[in-house]
Structure formats: C-alpha cells, structure tokens
Amino acid sequence: MNQLISSITDRARVLLVSNSPNDVRELLYVLDRHNLGTGLAGDVEEGVELAAHGTDLILLDAALAGTNIGATCMRLRNAGGRHGVPLLLMSASPSAEEQGRSVGAGASDYIKMPFNARDVAEKILMELALHRAVAPGALPAAALATPPRPLHPQTLEVNYHAILAGSPDAVLLLDIDNSLLIDANHLAEELFGMPLADLLQGGMTPLLPKKQNDGHSSAQLLDEKIRETLQGKIVVFRASCCHRDNHPIECEMRLMRLSVPGRQLVHARIIDLTERNLADAMRSGQRALLEMVAKGAPLIPTLNQLLLLIEGQSRDVYCSIMLLDDDGRHMHSAAGPSLPPDYMAQLEGVEIGPGVGSCGTAMFLREPVVVSDIMHDPLWAPYRELAAPFGLRACWSRPIFGQDGAVLGSFAMYYREVRSPDAHDQGLIDTATDLAGIAIGRMRHERELQRHRTHLEELVAERTAALTQAKEQSEQANRELAAALENLSITQEELVRRDKLAALGALVAGIAHELNTPIGNGLVVATTMAERTREIQASFQGGLRRSELDAYLTQAGEADAIMLRNLQRAADLVNSFKQIAVDRASSQRRHFLLRQFVTELMLPMSTPLKAAGLSLTQDVPDGLAMDSYPGPLGQVLSNLLENCLRHGFEGRSGGRITITARGSGDGQGITLSIADTGVGIPADDLTHIYDPFFTTKLGSGGSGLGLHVAHNIVTGVLGGHIDAASSPAGTTFTLQLPVAAPQSGAA
Structure with a gap:
C-alpha cells in the first residue's frame, strides 16, 4: 500500500503550520509511513519561507492566522509561485463564521481539532490525488459549468482509482448533487455482492435497509451524516447495510468530503464489522456459558445456550448435542434448539455403531465424521428417510471427550445444503466441543x-x-x-x-x-x-x-x-x-580453660599409654573456657580413657586415642568427644554400658562401675549428656556439656 501511495503522490510534500507540535506529531508519523515529505513551521512567516521552496499541500492552524485568515491563506498558497496549492485549515475552536471565511479564502477543507491522524492522512491523500485530477486542463470547461452534471469516473485521473484499488476496505464515491455512486472498488463489490455496473445504478440509499436496528429510517440517517460531511467534518458512524441476498451487514462508515471545484463529492470508506461482532459475541457468549457452568446451571439449558451461540456464528446451520449413556452404547437427544423436535425424538436411544449416521459413528470410532451429502453417504443409508423430510443434507459430527478421555457424547452441525466444513467451521466445532466437554463433565461430576x-x-x-x-x-x-x-x-x-x-x-x-x-x-x-x-x-x-x-x-x-x-x-x-552417689557439694567449682585442663590431665596417662603402644592427641581450641567442676570432669575423662585402655585395644598392637572439643554456635555449650581406633563395642552390649556392674572383664579387675559413674557425673554434676557410638573401627564417647554447670547444690 505504501508503494502504491508513493507512486500516486510521487513523493508529494506536505507543510504543517502549527505551534503545537504535540497535536500534529502522530499525523507527521502517519504521513511519513505513506512516503509523504513533510515540513513543520512554528508560525506563518516560517511557513511562508518553507512554502517558497515548494509544497503540494498546506495544513494551517487557524489560531496562527489571526483575524485575517484570507490574507494568510493567500500568502501561503502563493509563496512557491504556484497557484491553487490546496490548503486545509485546522481549528481547535471551530465556528461557522471561521469556516465561511476559510472557504472564502480558498481553503480546500476545514478540519476540527483534535482529530484522528489516520483520517486526516487519508483526507490529505484524497486531496493530493484529486488536486492532480482536476488541475487546470484535467477537466474540460464544460465540467465546471453550472448547473452541475454527473461526473463520470473517467473524468478523474488514475490517482484516485489507484487509491480505491489499494484500500483495505470497501470504498464508494458519491456525487451528492446527482445522488449517484460514481465509483467503487472491488471490495465494495464483494461486500454488497453486486458487480460495479449494478452498484453505480443508484446512490447509497439502496445499499441500506429501510430501517436501522434502532428503528430509525436509514434514509434520514444517511442524509444527516452527509450534511455533517459537507460541513467539513470527517463523519464516522455505524449502520446496518444489505447484501444482495438481503442478509444484513453491520458496518462502520467513514464519510469525507472531497474538494473538487464545482462538485460535491463524498468519499465513503465502509468497514465490515461482521467478523468483529461475531468475535465479540463469541467471547461474551463463552464467558456467559462458563459462568453458567461455574454456578451449576442445569445441563440442558446450558447446552441449548451453547448451540444458539454457535448457530449465531454461521448462517443456515443447525446444531445438536447427543449424550452417550452410562452403558457406553446408547445415545440420547440432549439439545437441538433449532432442529425439529420430531427429528430429535427419533434419535433417542439409538445404539451407536460404525454405520449409525454421523453422531453414532463418531462416538463409536472416537473420531470426527464429516458427511457432506447425507443422501449419498453409506453412513446414513439406514437413516436417509429419517433426515429427508426435514431437508437435512449435510451433517458433521465430532465426539465430546471428558478429562479422563472417555466419550461423553457428540456435537453435530447440520445444513440444508450439500457442503463441507471450512476453517471457520472447524474453529466453531473446536470451541463447541471444548465448552460442551466442560459442561457435561461438570454435570457428571455433580x-x-x-x-x-x-x-x-x-x-x-x-x-x-x-x-x-x-x-x-x-x-x-x-x-x-x-x-x-x-x-x-x-x-x-x-x-x-x-x-x-x-x-x-x-x-x-x-x-x-x-x-x-x-x-x-x-x-x-x-x-x-x-x-x-x-x-x-x-x-x-x-x-x-x-x-x-x-x-x-x-x-x-x-x-x-x-x-x-x-x-x-x-x-x-x-x-x-561411694562414687555412685555423686556429691556435688564436695566438688570445687571454678573457671578454667579446657585446653590447659585436658593437657594437665593427660600427663599422668602418658606412661601407661606408651606402654600399651598407643598415641594420645588432643584437638581443643585455645580460649575455650568453662565455669564448672574440673574434679568430676577429670574423673569422667579418666574413666573413659581407662575404659579405652582396658577394653578397646584387646588383641591389637598400637592405636590412637583423640580428644576433641568444639564450642556451640550460641556460645552456651561445648561438645567434648573421646574417640579410639579400638575393637569397638558389640551392638548388644552398647545398650548396657551405663548399667552398674556391667563389664566384659569380670574377674580380671573390671568392676563394671566406670561408665556408670561417668554417666552419673555428666548428667548430674555437670548438667550435660553423654552418648556412645561404636563400630569395628573404634568407639566414640560424646559429651554435650554446658559452658556453665548448673548452680543447684554447688559449693
């Protein structure tokens, strides 16, 4: 389209004279997309200077012209040494007096601000094309004489016809003086279903019904809108038109006056709103249906509403929904608001199968079935006489599935003519089966x-x-x-x-x-x-x-x-x-560093450990202090070390004992562990190691009280907890001790 307009305008130049760039910014952008050269002047003097370099059309803000509109228009139009440059006057506060003075000053048209940039751009294109079409020499002198006579399309140059051909919408050119259509593009022929010759037999009134949807006369509506257009307005309104076969067409009409000397011409662009209206109706209908389903409306009224919605999207279609019985074999007539009740009744209880019409076959095969001609399709052989009295000639059916994949029923579209589905029909079938599946599934769920x-x-x-x-x-x-x-x-x-x-x-x-x-x-x-x-x-x-x-x-x-x-x-x-009864009162409580305490405690143990071939290491951080009872703590560590010596390394030569201490994250506790690499403690014995007199060395010096005493001291005097873990690779005793021992009973 841009290339076409470019060839029409031949890079025409448009000058905008306005001190409000925000008001015309979008118009400049649209004109640039149409390959038009543009210039912007902030006042009349700058506009005259730019016009002197050549321009094909001028848009002037009336506010800059002041009271002497005529003189200002003449200066701008004649600045480039050319006569008759079209000028459009823009006004934010229009008045009949101002409009009259602008026309008298040679302005081609009068535009009210604010305006739609696309509409004004289209008007500029029309003015440029018509200006060249009716330039001196383009029309014979007789064409400008009065009284006016009909202007034949051949008197216009190719520019305007090319614009009509390239328009994305239907376009009509109306001669108001003679109440005749004098031109139309091919889209207008398609919209109204009429060849160009038939369209040009009369005006626009035959293209409208006698009355609009609101009951008003179409002729009065058209006369009113044309009067507004002749006053310089770009008039946009909705109206119902008629196709040749009398079906209604909802349209949006955009009327624009064309400035042709000696003629009153109106350019009418007609936008078919059928698809938009159908899409709006489908969206609102789907919302209404989903609301009905969500609110638990009865199934049959919901399905009837769905079928009426689908029928409203296509002409001459009749829809039905059959439900499959719980036995999975018989179908029941659920909804068919536009089909004859007698026909629906005869389908009640029919058993589905591979040759049971469209619906029975679709449910049986679990796939869509398209029958374009009922009278000649073998699937309908047993049922042709059933459909013939009602004039049904085509039937397309698709199974309706639930969320679990089970067949719930079928959706069908009937026609009284032989035909096959197109892409639009397939979309309607998809929508109908989806919504029906939701509604039927909800019913079964309920x-x-x-x-x-x-x-x-x-x-x-x-x-x-x-x-x-x-x-x-x-x-x-x-x-x-x-x-x-x-x-x-x-x-x-x-x-x-x-x-x-x-x-x-x-x-x-x-x-x-x-x-x-x-x-x-x-x-x-x-x-x-x-x-x-x-x-x-x-x-x-x-x-x-x-x-x-x-x-x-x-x-x-x-x-x-x-x-x-x-x-x-x-x-x-x-x-x-005596040690079994722990006496906290006889213990001395004090502050001490754990590393120094363990080091001093290990000194007397070094000799027997070396004699047994064992190494003793400690991993106790510096600065780890306790406020507790060092005497009982030392007794616990001594008992644990003696237990390692006596029991842990029997039958082994050499080994290692490690004492490790770590502070807790909150600084309130200490974890102290004694680990050896000895033979370990059997699992059966591990649960009894703290029992009094339990020992595996009975008769060889073991009393069975060492760990019992250690347990009593840790849980009593020191206020902590002791755990043991063992495996064939060694044993670890872990003491969880508070940094500060309990105060109760302390000396």
Missing part, C-alpha cells in the same frame, strides 16, 4: 458428588447409630476406668516405693556380689591360719621342730599377702561404690 453425598448420608446415619452405642459403652467404660483410677492412685505410692526398694535391692545385691569375693577369700585364709595357729600352739607344748615353725611362718606370710590383696580389693570396691 452427579457423582450427589451419589457420594447420598452414600455419605447413609454412612453417617449408620455411623451415628454406632457412635451412639459406642458412647453408651464408653460411658460404662469410663465409670469402670474411674474406679480403676481410684484404685491405681491408692497403689501408685506403693509401687513407687517398691520400685525404689527393688532398685536399692539390685544395687545392694551387686555390691554384695562384688564384695563377696575378697571378703570370702580373706575369711578362708583367716580361718585356715587360725586352725594352723592352734596346731602350732599344741605342738609347741610337746616340742616344736624347726621345720614345722618354718612351714608355719611361710604359710603365715602367704596368708598375709592374700589378706592384704583382698582387703585392698574390698577397699577399692567400697571407694567405687
């Missing part, structure tokens, strides 16, 4: 929900009865439980007392068991030596041989050694028993 509600109500009734019975039983059980609770409260203190006695008994039994060996050994030795002493005393009175005395003294020495060992063992056991 039906399923209702079935579940009914079932749920039955379950609720049954459950209510069961709960009532259970309530009565529970009340009886509560009464029994209340009595049992009363008895339990009475015996609770007795059970606690018994548990304490049982624990004490177990402890005493353990102590007795451990002390029994050294005391029993001592008792046997003492009894033996007492008997031996009585024998020596008796022998002494009868005479004592030296050998007997030596034997007695030897036995006495051995007995003393045995007694001392067993007494020392008993004393050690008693000392261990």
Whole structure:
C-alpha cells in the first residue's frame, strides 16, 4: 500500500503550520509511513519561507492566522509561485463564521481539532490525488459549468482509482448533487455482492435497509451524516447495510468530503464489522456459558445456550448435542434448539455403531465424521428417510471427550445444503466441543458428588447409630476406668516405693556380689591360719621342730599377702561404690580453660599409654573456657580413657586415642568427644554400658562401675549428656556439656 501511495503522490510534500507540535506529531508519523515529505513551521512567516521552496499541500492552524485568515491563506498558497496549492485549515475552536471565511479564502477543507491522524492522512491523500485530477486542463470547461452534471469516473485521473484499488476496505464515491455512486472498488463489490455496473445504478440509499436496528429510517440517517460531511467534518458512524441476498451487514462508515471545484463529492470508506461482532459475541457468549457452568446451571439449558451461540456464528446451520449413556452404547437427544423436535425424538436411544449416521459413528470410532451429502453417504443409508423430510443434507459430527478421555457424547452441525466444513467451521466445532466437554463433565461430576453425598448420608446415619452405642459403652467404660483410677492412685505410692526398694535391692545385691569375693577369700585364709595357729600352739607344748615353725611362718606370710590383696580389693570396691552417689557439694567449682585442663590431665596417662603402644592427641581450641567442676570432669575423662585402655585395644598392637572439643554456635555449650581406633563395642552390649556392674572383664579387675559413674557425673554434676557410638573401627564417647554447670547444690 505504501508503494502504491508513493507512486500516486510521487513523493508529494506536505507543510504543517502549527505551534503545537504535540497535536500534529502522530499525523507527521502517519504521513511519513505513506512516503509523504513533510515540513513543520512554528508560525506563518516560517511557513511562508518553507512554502517558497515548494509544497503540494498546506495544513494551517487557524489560531496562527489571526483575524485575517484570507490574507494568510493567500500568502501561503502563493509563496512557491504556484497557484491553487490546496490548503486545509485546522481549528481547535471551530465556528461557522471561521469556516465561511476559510472557504472564502480558498481553503480546500476545514478540519476540527483534535482529530484522528489516520483520517486526516487519508483526507490529505484524497486531496493530493484529486488536486492532480482536476488541475487546470484535467477537466474540460464544460465540467465546471453550472448547473452541475454527473461526473463520470473517467473524468478523474488514475490517482484516485489507484487509491480505491489499494484500500483495505470497501470504498464508494458519491456525487451528492446527482445522488449517484460514481465509483467503487472491488471490495465494495464483494461486500454488497453486486458487480460495479449494478452498484453505480443508484446512490447509497439502496445499499441500506429501510430501517436501522434502532428503528430509525436509514434514509434520514444517511442524509444527516452527509450534511455533517459537507460541513467539513470527517463523519464516522455505524449502520446496518444489505447484501444482495438481503442478509444484513453491520458496518462502520467513514464519510469525507472531497474538494473538487464545482462538485460535491463524498468519499465513503465502509468497514465490515461482521467478523468483529461475531468475535465479540463469541467471547461474551463463552464467558456467559462458563459462568453458567461455574454456578451449576442445569445441563440442558446450558447446552441449548451453547448451540444458539454457535448457530449465531454461521448462517443456515443447525446444531445438536447427543449424550452417550452410562452403558457406553446408547445415545440420547440432549439439545437441538433449532432442529425439529420430531427429528430429535427419533434419535433417542439409538445404539451407536460404525454405520449409525454421523453422531453414532463418531462416538463409536472416537473420531470426527464429516458427511457432506447425507443422501449419498453409506453412513446414513439406514437413516436417509429419517433426515429427508426435514431437508437435512449435510451433517458433521465430532465426539465430546471428558478429562479422563472417555466419550461423553457428540456435537453435530447440520445444513440444508450439500457442503463441507471450512476453517471457520472447524474453529466453531473446536470451541463447541471444548465448552460442551466442560459442561457435561461438570454435570457428571455433580452427579457423582450427589451419589457420594447420598452414600455419605447413609454412612453417617449408620455411623451415628454406632457412635451412639459406642458412647453408651464408653460411658460404662469410663465409670469402670474411674474406679480403676481410684484404685491405681491408692497403689501408685506403693509401687513407687517398691520400685525404689527393688532398685536399692539390685544395687545392694551387686555390691554384695562384688564384695563377696575378697571378703570370702580373706575369711578362708583367716580361718585356715587360725586352725594352723592352734596346731602350732599344741605342738609347741610337746616340742616344736624347726621345720614345722618354718612351714608355719611361710604359710603365715602367704596368708598375709592374700589378706592384704583382698582387703585392698574390698577397699577399692567400697571407694567405687561411694562414687555412685555423686556429691556435688564436695566438688570445687571454678573457671578454667579446657585446653590447659585436658593437657594437665593427660600427663599422668602418658606412661601407661606408651606402654600399651598407643598415641594420645588432643584437638581443643585455645580460649575455650568453662565455669564448672574440673574434679568430676577429670574423673569422667579418666574413666573413659581407662575404659579405652582396658577394653578397646584387646588383641591389637598400637592405636590412637583423640580428644576433641568444639564450642556451640550460641556460645552456651561445648561438645567434648573421646574417640579410639579400638575393637569397638558389640551392638548388644552398647545398650548396657551405663548399667552398674556391667563389664566384659569380670574377674580380671573390671568392676563394671566406670561408665556408670561417668554417666552419673555428666548428667548430674555437670548438667550435660553423654552418648556412645561404636563400630569395628573404634568407639566414640560424646559429651554435650554446658559452658556453665548448673548452680543447684554447688559449693
């Protein structure tokens, strides 16, 4: 189109004289897109200077012309040495007086501001084309004489006809003086379904119905709009037109006066709004249908509304929707508002199959079925006599699917003529099946929900009865439980007392068991030596041989050694028993650095560790301080190290023990761990390591109290927690200790 306009205007130049660049900026852009040269002057003097270099059309803001519009127009039109340069006057405050003076001053037309840039650009193109068409010599003198006679299209040059041919819309040229159409483009012929010769037989009135949709006369409407156009306005309005076959066409008309000397010509551009209106109707109809579905409207009225919407998008179409029964075999007539009820009734309950018309076949095959001619298609052979009385000749059907892929029914489009679907029809079918699938799926979902509600109500009734019975039983059980609770409260203190006695008994039994060996050994030795002493005393009175005395003294020495060992063992056991009852009051609390404390504690352990071939390393950061009980903490670490020495490296030569400490993120706690590379602790024993007297070295020096004492100190005096993890690769004891030990009971 731009190339066509460029050839028409031959790079014509347009001059705008205005001191309001914002008002004309869009117009400059549109003119540039039409390949027109443009210039902008801020006042009349600058406009005269630019016009002197040549221009083909001038737009003048009336506000710059002042009161002497005529003189200003003449200066601008004659500045380039050419006479008759077309000038359009723009005015933000139009008046009849100003318009009259502008016409008298030679202005070709009068434009009210603000304006539509595209409309004004089109008007400029028309003025340029017509100015060349009616330039001196272009029309014979007789054409300018009065009274005016009809202006034949051949009297116009090719410029205007080329613009009509290149227009994207239908265009008519109306001779107002003779009430005749004198030109039209091919799009006008297509719009009205009439050849050019028929169009030019009359004016515009035959192209409109007698009355518009609002009931007003079309002739009066057209006369009113033409009067406004002849006053210089670019008139835009909507009107209903008629196709040759009498179907209505909703249009937008844009009327523009063309300034041809001695003639009143109106350029009419007609935009077909049919597709736009159909699209608007489809959008609003879809919204309304989805609202009906969302609000739970009944299915049949919803489907009828859908079919009426689709029928409104195409002429002479009749739509139907069939629903497939739950058995998946029989179809039912659901909706067909424009089809004969007798025809729909005859389809009720028909079983689907591969040759059951369009709908039955589509549902059976799960694919679209297009029958362009019912009378000659084998799918309709059994049903031709059914469709013939109603004049149905074509039927296209598509199955409607649910979200789970199941066939819900079918949508069909009928015509009373032989035809096949085009792209527009396919789009309507897509929309209809999608919306129908939503509506039918919602109905089935609601039906399923209702079935579940009914079932749920039955379950609720049954459950209510069961709960009532259970309530009565529970009340009886509560009464029994209340009595049992009363008895339990009475015996609770007795059970606690018994548990304490049982624990004490177990402890005493353990102590007795451990002390029994050294005391029993001592008792046997003492009894033996007492008997031996009585024998020596008796022998002494009868005479004592030296050998007997030596034997007695030897036995006495051995007995003393045995007694001392067993007494020392008993004393050690008693000392261990004393440690079980942790006494925080006897411990000294102080501030100390953990690294220095561990270093000092490890010094006496270095000798036995070296003797066992073990290495001891510590990883304790500097500055890690505690406010706690170093004595009990040292006892815990010593017990853990002795446990490593005694149990961890049996059967292994060499190994490593590592002591690691880290502070917590909040600075309130310390994690202290002792890890070895020993044999580990069996999983069955790991759960009993803190039990008193539990040891795997019974009879070889182990009392089974070391870890028990360590556990009591960590959880009691130090206020922390101890954990153990073990595997065949070694054992790790982890102590979680507060930086500040608990205050309760501290000295």
